[in-house]
Amino acid sequence: MTTNSLPPDPNNLWQPSRGLNKWVERAVIWLFGLFAIISVATTVGIVLSLLFETIEFFQVVSLWNFLTDRQWTPLFSNPQYGILVLLSATFLTSLIALLVAVPLGLLSAIYLSEYASPKLRKWLKPALEILAGVPTVVYGYFALLLVTPFLQLFIPQLGGFNALSAGIVMGIAITPLIASLSEDAIYAVPSALRDGSYALGLTKRETIFGVVLPAALSGIVASIILAVSRAVGETMIVALAAGLNPRLGLNPFVPVMTMTAYIVQVSLGDTPAGSIAFQSIFAVGMTLFLLTLIFNIISFWFVRKFRETYE
């Protein structure tokens, strides 16, 4: 064994190809970095593609008229583009949706996190996820062909297309969103807070309203704002069930036209690029984008500002 005591000649040993590895490493970083940039490019692309056509649109229609006109008649010989008309319909359907989704979603979240046994919870959560995974066009079918005829039994003056059934079904569609996000927020409230409340003699419901919900408030409000943003951008339910009649007002029984429904209507027609009708869908899209952006920023800000942290 004495002959082996000499250190081996380094040149005869196997060496990893460090040069190649370094090259591959760099190539992977660049390629994957480029992939990561695509998500930023998407945002930039959305803003730019909306912006260019919107600028073109406002060279024909003044911003003042866009914001103050009380008619939406792009196909008339004397077209008027009063966004208030579409905004009122979007507001109406979203409001109805929230009146359905906030109580349903919040109560479901409370039940899942505070009352349901772990075993039941394991079954109920995926079931609600199925509700969230139903394509919106299916909800549109449901609103138009089942909910509207059903509501007409009680409200004879209800039109075949109306904001009411579109709003109610949209509320069902966004209930899982509120339920799931609020449940996360409620579940995250430490149980020591509940125990402290019980020790003071409060009942379960009093604990939920007096202690748990206030502690989870930032998450709950954020989930509701996100639901608003979803309702405002929701397309297929309103395009199918709410109608295509631009009308200013808040009557839930008549056909109305939301911003998203207008974009669908123009897209289905054969509108040539460069025409004012083509540009108008981008102006409406820009309004929609800004509106949802504001809601998302408020939601983000609200969580940051009012989040209760527990060590």
Add this chain to the structure above:
Amino acid sequence: MTPLSSQATPLDTGWDIEQKEVLNALGRRQGIDRWFSWLALLAVVFSLFVLVVLLVDVLIDGVPVLNWNFFTSFPSRRPAEAGIISALVGTIWVMVLVALFTFPIGVGAGIFLEEFVPDSWLARAIEINISNLAGVPSIIYGLLGLQVFVRILFPITQGRSVLSGALTLALLVLPIVIIATRESLRSIPSSLRQAGFALGATRWQVVRSHVFPLALPGILTGVILALSRAIGETAPLITIGALTYIPFLPDLSLRGLQSPFTVLPIQIYNWVSRPQADFHALAAGAIIVLMVILLLMNATAIYLRNRFQK
């Protein structure tokens, strides 16, 4: 001590009355509690009841139209002859293409953000950007696709083609894949990476041979969920101008990528928006097919998650 004991008698009576009130109030409070717990349960049951009504309604209306002709016929003006073959094939095309685009790009971006540049300003900026993108309505992606894929990239996509549609939907679901990849990678213990580095492996070698295979089930779950979102989307495809009447199938070639297309949700929308009840039944039939595809995909995702969760 006498003043105290003299006061004790009225205090005692007072205590008795209060105790009664407290007990009465407790009964009332617990009653409200019971009502409230029933109300909360009712909310969950109502949501699930709506889901059941929706499914039953679609089944009752749609099952009668499900026959061999329905699967092998092109859309038609006559309800009795209409079928979903072009929509079904279009949906499969779109699903495969979206998977081909989003898997490498989403997983690559996720690996980059989680393994190569964690805790950097770039990762944070992209994270904020992604959470913003998730809040953008899908119809806005349609407007993006209309401008970028249909008009600017016309020489490549030939306008309102299956390629344009798939690219638009790929951008829409990319954030889902990136987030799923990051979360899956984050759950792999760092000791595994340390062991690899200690043996002299580069970061990419560690990721490729050890971290990525372990994270793959979680990543695949995210990809499947993203795909099931993509094939249910209607609005962006209407916006980029997918047609509703397609009496042919795209070629299985690169040229096929540039052909016009339709998908199941658009076919459903078209049939629902017609006044005749016969078309509504066809829509219900197509909804059944779409929901079965979605259920199969979700079942696969759940299976993967349970099978490999350790």
